[in-house]
Amino acid sequence: MFLLRALIAAAITTILYHIPVRDLRQLLKFTTGIIDGAAVISNLDSTYESHDKFPPKKTPEHFDFVIVGASPSGSVLANRLSEINGWKILLLEAGGDPTGLAEVPLVVATLYPTTYNWGTHAEPQPGFCSGCLDKGARYGHGKGLGGGSIINFMIFVRGNEGDYNKWEEMGNPGWGYRDLLPYFRKLEDASNVTLKDSEYRGRGGPLGVSDVPFRTKLTDVYINAAQQAGFSYVDYNGKQQIGVRTLL
Numbered sequence: 001m002f003l004l005r006a007l008i009a010a011a012i013t014t015i016l017y018h019i020p021v022r023d024l025r026q027l028l029k030f031t032t033g034i035i036d037g038a039a040v041i042s043n044l045d046s047t048y049e050s051h052d053k054f055p056p057k058k059t060p061e062h063f064d065f066v067i068v069g070a071s072p073s074g075s076v077l078a079n080r081l082s083e084i085n086g087w088k089i090l091l092l093e094a095g096g097d098p099t100g101l102a103e104v105p106l107v108v109a110t111l112y113p114t115t116y117n118w119g120t121h122a123e124p125q126p127g128f129c130s131g132c133l134d135k136g137a138r139y140g141h142g143k144g145l146g147g148g149s150i151i152n153f154m155i156f157v158r159g160n161e162g163d164y165n166k167w168e169e170m171g172n173p174g175w176g177y178r179d180l181l182p183y184f185r186k187l188e189d190a191s192n193v194t195l196k197d198s199e200y201r202g203r204g205g206p207l208g209v210s211d212v213p214f215r216t217k218l219t220d221v222y223i224n225a226a227q228q229a230g231f232s233y234v235d236y237n238g239k240q241q242i243g244v245r246t247l248l
């Protein structure tokens, strides 16, 4: 039923992609029920309360933690804190409950002109984006439960080892790659990844990571060509990030 709803909404959105944003929003509102809202989570009673019901009836008298932004980091933080018995956590989000389209990786691009995106722009800079009306690149920033993950492409790429080590060298003990690696491993379940550097990858964590199951013949042609050009086939979340690989 969910898949059917997402497919119908995707088809309608694609056909009407060029209609004005406010109408598109009306359409999405109709098909999926967007609500401008705020989320409230407590470990005793996990609830989502929308804006029109805010403040919620069951508001605790106080919170131990207030987290602003139900983003990938904010949501995980709220979830982990709520594992401690008795702690009360308030998770606030400026946007609403995302439409089912947010779960279809390539369809998310249709959400860019909607209220799921803050619609921010980069500052105009000489020599860049001259073709843009405002001379500044559009810079996507997700707004809603899930933050950027509701408009991103779900590609799983860790930061670069050298960057983390640089953070540490700049005077931040505990932020080196070797310190963070156990947490990277703990969060993922890379059980469906065909080629992986086991020392770097985790099993049994809450975040499933897998090879993209769909590939066209062009993918193999591209990978063969890259290998002939000297690039190794790598696990880009492993020891070596530079090389070629199908997406994870």
Ligand SMILES: Cc1cc2nc3c(=O)[nH]c(=O)nc-3n(C[C@H](O)[C@H](O)[C@H](O)COP(=O)(O)OP(=O)(O)OC[C@H]3O[C@@H](n4cnc5c(N)ncnc54)[C@H](O)[C@@H]3O)c2cc1C
Binding pocket: 068, 069, 070, 071, 072, 073, 074, 092, 093, 094, 095, 139, 140, 141, 142, 143, 144, 145, 146, 147, 148, 149, 151, 152, 153, 154, 155, 156, 157
């Ligand atoms: C177009 C696009 C594609 C991307 N593709 C990928 C990808 O394929 N793979 C990948 O790993 N990463 C990708 N990213 C990056 C990834 O989405 C971000 O790194 C990630 O979302 C950052 O998470 P965050 O926790 O820092 O917060 P954000 O995702 O930035 O979320 C912040 C949240 O806080 C809310 N908020 C802000 N101010 C307030 C306020 N005052 N009150 C209440 N709520 C507020 C916002 O509405 C938002 O929901 C992509 C990003 C974009 C924009």
